[in-house]
Amino acid sequence: MSLNVIDGRQLAERLVEEMAEEVKTRTALGYQRPGLAVVLVGEDPASAIYVRNKIRTAEKAGLHSVVTHLDASCSQQALDDIVTDLNERDDIDGILVQLPLPAHLSEERIINLITPEKDVDGFHPMNVGQLATGQAYLVPCTPLGCLEILKREVGDLSGKHAVVVGRSNIVGKPMASMLLQANCTVTVVHSKTVDAVSLCKQADILVAAVGVPELLDSAWVKPGAVVLDVGINAIEKDGKRKLVGDVNFADVADICKAITPVPGGIGPMTIACLIKNTLVAAKQRGVKQPVVKAR
Numbered sequence: 501m502s503l504n505v506i507d508g509r510q511l512a513e514r515l516v517e518e519m520a521e522e523v524k525t526r527t528a529l530g531y532q533r534p535g536l537a538v539v540l541v542g543e544d545p546a547s548a549i550y551v552r553n554k555i556r557t558a559e560k561a562g563l564h565s566v567v568t569h570l571d572a573s574c575s576q577q578a579l580d581d582i583v584t585d586l587n588e589r590d591d592i593d594g595i596l597v598q599l600p601l602p603a604h605l606s607e608e609r610i611i612n613l614i615t616p617e618k619d620v621d622g623f624h625p626m627n628v629g630q631l632a633t634g635q636a637y638l639v640p641c642t643p644l645g646c647l648e649i650l651k652r653e654v655g656d657l658s659g660k661h662a663v664v665v666g667r668s669n670i671v672g673k674p675m676a677s678m679l680l681q682a683n684c685t686v687t688v689v690h691s692k693t694v695d696a697v698s699l700c701k702q703a704d705i706l707v708a709a710v711g712v713p714e715l716l717d718s719a720w721v722k723p724g725a726v727v728l729d730v731g732i733n734a735i736e737k738d739g740k741r742k743l744v745g746d747v748n749f750a751d752v753a754d755i756c757k758a759i760t761p762v763p764g765g766i767g768p769m770t771i772a773c774l775i776k777n778t779l780v781a782a783k784q785r786g787v788k789q790p791v792v793k794a795r
């Protein structure tokens with residue numbers, strides 16, 4: 501079987517270019533530039549890199565962006581105040597508070613505090629409920645990126661057996677909702693599942709989101725399956741730091757129809773979908789301000 505390694509970087513770049521065109525058109529019509537706010541608490545180096553990537557991509561798309569960096573020891577009240585202010589700001593369409601938060605801060609409280617209209621992560625219970633009832637508005641970026649890839653690689657998903665490995669609120673659960681909405685037969689496999697391997701082996705579409713380095717090898721994959729690897733795990737190999745997914749790429753690559761690599765697969769698509777959600781939020785809010793043309 502000829503192997504198809506899905507180039508998430510290239511696809512994401514194309515999506516961002518398309519969105520940049522759309523932003524240009526909208527601003528030319530007098531709409532305010534879509535605005536994305538990212539809030540980072542603490543000094544985790546991986547989080548800092550992700551936030552920088554998000555802002556760089558937002559700028560490529562022509563968005564207005566604001567980063568708020570709070571000290572790791574900041575109070576819940578200080579974080580709440582920042583979010584409340586962003587909720588009210590007219591120049592901000594999308595708000596993302598980078599997770600995980602330091603242990604003394606409540607993620608649940610922040611997820612509930614971000615106004616659903618600006619919740620570009622799609623984590624607010626209102627947006628989760630809208631997705632679950634087929635009224636999707638803002639949906640989580642990582643599964644949305646997965647769906648974009650599947651639309652291109654598989655086309656019509658109707659009747660396909662999709663197996664999602666992992667049941668997090670961020671990836672597994674919303675991924676299962678979206679696949680169900682697209683008329684797949686959906687199985688969710690998790691740590692308490694009996695015989696996960698044989699269930700995965702039946703998948704036409706296999707989404708791995710467990711956070712265990714290279715857990716899924718060829719025994720888990722049906723020949724001809726499309727495999728999406730959501731995991732981003734830093735491991736030591738031959739004394740060097742290396743990023744690997746939840747799938748043993750080398751072992752699986754020659755039996756599947758298509759596979760996303762790590763890095764360069766789902767990660768860049770997640771960020772492209774964050775920009776997409778910011779545009780969705782901006783259009784829904786529809787803030788149009790008079791344009792004063794300098795001459």
Ligand SMILES: Nc1nc(=O)c2c([nH]1)NC[C@@H]1CN(c3ccc(C(=O)N[C@@H](CCC(=O)O)C(=O)O)cc3)C=[N+]21
Pocket residue numbers: 549550553596597598599600621641732743762763764765766767768769770771
């Ligand atoms: N509120 C919130 N929303 C998020 O969406 C969110 C979050 N918090 N916290 C952290 C995770 C992680 N995440 C990634 C996004 C892109 C890449 C990405 O682009 N990765 C590249 C490069 C990775 C690298 O070189 O380190 C790749 O896979 O090719 C990775 C990870 C979003 N997250």
Ligand SMILES: [Mg+2]
Pocket residue numbers: 621640641642770774
């Ligand atoms: Mg996200």
